[in-house]
Amino acid sequence: MANSVIEVKDLEKSYKELKALDKVSFEVKKGEILGLLGPNGSGKSTTIGCLLALLKFDGGEVKVFGEEMTPESYEAKRKIGVVFQDVAVYDELTVAENIDYFCGLYVKNRAERKKCVEDVIEFVGLGDFKKFRPKKLSGGLLRRLNIACGIAHRPELIFMDEPTVAVDPQSRNNILEGIKKLNKDGATVVYTSHYMEEVEEICTRIIVMDKGRVIAEGTADELKAGVSIGEKVTVEGEVSRRVVEELKKLKGVVNVEVEDRKVEVVYEKGVSGLSGLVAFLTKNDVKYERIFSELPSLNDVFLELTGKELRDE
Amino acid sequence: MFRHLFKYNLKIMLRSKEMIFWTLLFPIALATFFQLAFSGMMDATRFDPISVAVVEVGGADEMFAETIRALSAGDNRIFELMDVKDEAAAVELLQEGEIVGFFLVGEVIEVVVRHSGISATIMQNVVDSYYQTGSVVAGILEFNPGALNMELVAGIHTGESVFQDVGDSEDADFTLIMFYALIGMVCLFAAFFGLSVVTETEANLSKKAARMSVSGTHKMVGLVVGLISSFVVAYAEMLILLAFMVFVLGVSFGSQVGWILVLSAVGILAGIAMGMVIGAATKWSDNAKYALVSNMSVVSAFLAGMMLWQMRYVIEAHAPIVNRINPATLITDALYSLYFFDSMDRYFANLMNLILITGVFVLIAYVFVRRKRYDSV
Numbered sequence: 298m299a300n301s302v303i304e305v306k307d308l309e310k311s312y313k314e315l316k317a318l319d320k321v322s323f324e325v326k327k328g329e330i331l332g333l334l335g336p337n338g339s340g341k342s343t344t345i346g347c348l349l350a351l352l353k354f355d356g357g358e359v360k361v362f363g364e365e366m367t368p369e370s371y372e373a374k375r376k377i378g379v380v381f382q383d384v385a386v387y388d389e390l391t392v393a394e395n396i397d398y399f400c401g402l403y404v405k406n407r408a409e410r411k412k413c414v415e416d417v418i419e420f421v422g423l424g425d426f427k428k429f430r431p432k433k434l435s436g437g438l439l440r441r442l443n444i445a446c447g448i449a450h451r452p453e454l455i456f457m458d459e460p461t462v463a464v465d466p467q468s469r470n471n472i473l474e475g476i477k478k479l480n481k482d483g484a485t486v487v488y489t490s491h492y493m494e495e496v497e498e499i500c501t502r503i504i505v506m507d508k509g510r511v512i513a514e515g516t517a518d519e520l521k522a523g524v525s526i527g528e529k530v531t532v533e534g535e536v537s538r539r540v541v542e543e544l545k546k547l548k549g550v551v552n553v554e555v556e557d558r559k560v561e562v563v564y565e566k567g568v569s570g571l572s573g574l575v576a577f578l579t580k581n582d583v584k585y586e587r588i589f590s591e592l593p594s595l596n597d598v599f600l601e602l603t604g605k606e607l608r609d610e
Numbered sequence: 611m612f613r614h615l616f617k618y619n620l621k622i623m624l625r626s627k628e629m630i631f632w633t634l635l636f637p638i639a640l641a642t643f644f645q646l647a648f649s650g651m652m653d654a655t656r657f658d659p660i661s662v663a664v665v666e667v668g669g670a671d672e673m674f675a676e677t678i679r680a681l682s683a684g685d686n687r688i689f690e691l692m693d694v695k696d697e698a699a700a701v702e703l704l705q706e707g708e709i710v711g712f713f714l715v716g717e718v719i720e721v722v723v724r725h726s727g728i729s730a731t732i733m734q735n736v737v738d739s740y741y742q743t744g745s746v747v748a749g750i751l752e753f754n755p756g757a758l759n760m761e762l763v764a765g766i767h768t769g770e771s772v773f774q775d776v777g778d779s780e781d782a783d784f785t786l787i788m789f790y791a792l793i794g795m796v797c798l799f800a801a802f803f804g805l806s807v808v809t810e811t812e813a814n815l816s817k818k819a820a821r822m823s824v825s826g827t828h829k830m831v832g833l834v835v836g837l838i839s840s841f842v843v844a845y846a847e848m849l850i851l852l853a854f855m856v857f858v859l860g861v862s863f864g865s866q867v868g869w870i871l872v873l874s875a876v877g878i879l880a881g882i883a884m885g886m887v888i889g890a891a892t893k894w895s896d897n898a899k900y901a902l903v904s905n906m907s908v909v910s911a912f913l914a915g916m917m918l919w920q921m922r923y924v925i926e927a928h929a930p931i932v933n934r935i936n937p938a939t940l941i942t943d944a945l946y947s948l949y950f951f952d953s954m955d956r957y958f959a960n961l962m963n964l965i966l967i968t969g970v971f972v973l974i975a976y977v978f979v980r981r982k983r984y985d986s987v
Contacts, residue, residue: 312986346987349824351813353983368823368982375826385817389625390618401614402825446821 300326301363302454302485308347308357310509317343318354319509325454325487330480332500333489334595340509341489342382345456348487349379361454375403378452378484382459384443386431392442393418393427396449403450417449420478422471437468444472448479455479457488461495473499493595505599512602521593524601526551527566528592530574534585536560540578547577611827612835619839629802632904634847637796638854641789645859648785659690660729663700663712670715674740678713681736688732713737728920731927787919789861790945794938795911796851797877801903803840804885808975809899811836812890814984833979837882844878864949869957873948876964877941881907883971884937890978907938914938940964 303325310318318340325331333341346352348359350368359366361373386395396414404410418424421441431439440460448455457476461469476499480486490496496503497517505513505520513520527549541560545553549568554561564570571590578585600606623629659682664675682691692709694700700712704724711723711733719737723730809815811833813823822832852874855861863870884906888899908916913936915921922939925932933939944960951957 350982351820351823351984351987353985368829371826371828374824377824379821379824381817381820383817385821387618387622387818389622394618394621398614398618399821399825401611401618402822402827405611405614 302327302329302361303348303487304358304360305344305348306358308344308354308359310343310347310352310354317509318347318357320357321506321509321511322357323504323511323514325485327485328480328483329502330476330486330488330500332496332503333487333506334491334493334496334503334599335506336491339491339506341491341506342458343509344506345379345458345487345489349377349456375450376453378448378450378455380444380447380455380457380460382462384431384439386439386442386446388431391428391430392423392434392445395431395442396445399446400449403452413449413451417445420448420475421445436463437465437471440464440468440472444475448484453484455484455486457486459490460488461490461492469495493599497595503595505595505602507599507603513598517595520595520598524593524597525566526593526597526601527564527568528570528590529597530562530564530571530588530590532560532562532574532578532583532585533558533587534583536583536585540581540583543581544574544577547573611831615827615832615835616839619836620843623803623806623839623843629806630847633796633799633802633844634850637792637799637851641792641851641855641859641861644785644788644792645861648788659687660711660732661690661692661709662733663692663694663703663709665694665697665700665712665714667697667714667716669717671719674713674715674719677740678736688736728923731923734927735923785919786862786949787915787922787942787946788917789855790942791911791914791916791938793848793851793874793945794877794914794941795907795916796848797874797941798881798884798907798910798938799903800840800844800878800881801885801888801907802900803844804837804882804975805889805899805903806885807833807836807840807882808886808889808979809896812979812981814987815889820987829979829982837886840882841875841878844882845875848874848878862949863945866948869948869954870945873941873944873957873961873964876961876968877937880937880964880968880971883968883975886975886979887971890975910936910938914942934963935967937964937967940967 301324303323305324306322308318308321309316321340321344323331333344335341343352347354348361348366350359350366350370361370362376364370364373366373387398390398393414396417397410400410400413400417404413418427421444423438423441423445426434426438431442434442444457444460447457461472464472473495476486476488480499488496488500500517502516503514503520504511513523515523535558536555541553541555544550544560544562547570549565549570550562551565552561552563554563562570562574571588575588578588596606662678662682664678666672666675678689679691681687682689692703694703694712697714700709700714700722703709704712704722707724710729711721713733714720714722719740721730721733721737723733810818811822811829813820813829823829852863852870856863885903888902888906892899892902894902912918913921913925913932916938922933922942925936925939933943940960940963944957944964947954947956947960
């Protein structure tokens, strides 16, 4: 446990009849980017709230940096940075003033704080907007300011609660790259999202949550290895009903689904079907426009675990 | 930390156009409007004596009739006393509209009027105060006759202790009540600051507060610095408003500047504390809370006489408790008493009530802001 930055054991919280967290247990190791993945309402933000000693909980234990986390854990709090889902900045202050204000809640020394502010402005790419008020910033820039306010004091542990919600693709890429850089520089990151692609891209380990419970845990590859299905090949073109029926009889095929001009062929775990499928289609003189193969995604993991799709939530 | 938070709190408050409008520019505009609308009204509002009669029946208290006669003499008299032979004659005058009402003086004193209103209220107040002062004298006579102050006896006779506030002053200008009530409203507008401070330090009320709560800074530090900053800004605005009223509009506040400043400070604290309670104890949206602060402040000032100077007399007659607990009325009455009375008793009574109400607000707010963890954020 010496390497653990966060230890959560049997965390429980209810809102009246609703069980928001049901015996949630996990650890976060130093240097990790841990992804908390789950649909809206799965308990990700509630877990973060309990970890930060903001929320009351009914049972369980939360340790951060080896100590029980309480509202009075000021030493621990000084080493933590939080980026909330909602942008939380002052419209009356400029970009630089906002960052300086929030950084000042952690760093008392003015010279040190000035350096922190300058560095983080450069880090999030807001150098040209230092004197702008938040209302003049685009949504993406505002998100970057929100992040800067949360990390300016160079925290060792960073919580990021859905920081890319409603962000354009370019800003999203900047944010994700930034998180990887923070991690490379030594920060441990806890990242919550319901975007599986993001989690898969940046997280070194993933915890999948649903209905307040941890339903799976591991690296992206480990999680995907646990699903029973294998490769999924999609064919776009004119495929006759006879050919579809023939496809279902091919060795290793577990399911075939047709939707308009798209046919999705799912193979057994461990079976590689693309080359065989291409040969079959050629032999049956099927004129297709596009064919591509996908390995199981985190959505498939979620589907198999819960019976519903993550992206549909 | 104090300097850092204080500096940024001042910046945030002073750059908030909406806040500055409501707490400074709006009151200045309103005061200017009052001055334009009511200049020259002083003559119109100078007290017109109320036509009354006194009817004495069996066991009549002769002292009372004499008191009414005294109050009906001189340039600044309160009553215009009509002579009547008996109750029937008084009723006839009343029905003809020659008198507003009459005092039926027997073992008890009754006030008979055709219509309720400010005149009837004043007549009833005369009777109440007569009994009140009379019982004080009776008490002194019973327990310590030597201590009887002749001035007090004279007071009953002339009615000074009762009637100063309705017309014994050469300069009685009832429009002053409107300006004083405006000061009361501005004090309560400081609730906007109190509400804002609580919203930005309670993690379940805003994400900025959540940021503060998860930082290495104690929430109470943020709260206390926020309240100090609020007080500094609200008090500076009050000084600007007072200076504008005195030097530009020529509103009279008397000569007790120090006590006016003390009253303003306590009034602003009451306003800030009220805002804290509304912010911390209610679960409405921010807009609803700001609307509540604004409405409470205006209604409170209305009841204190900001739009209609007679209002507080009407309240006094029908629901006096409201005047004892309404902060704007307490501020208005304290300013009024400073201007009109030599004695500080009434000022201090109002000030103490205001301090008490502020204390209650602070206690209620503390119950809510002392929370460290929340059910939801």
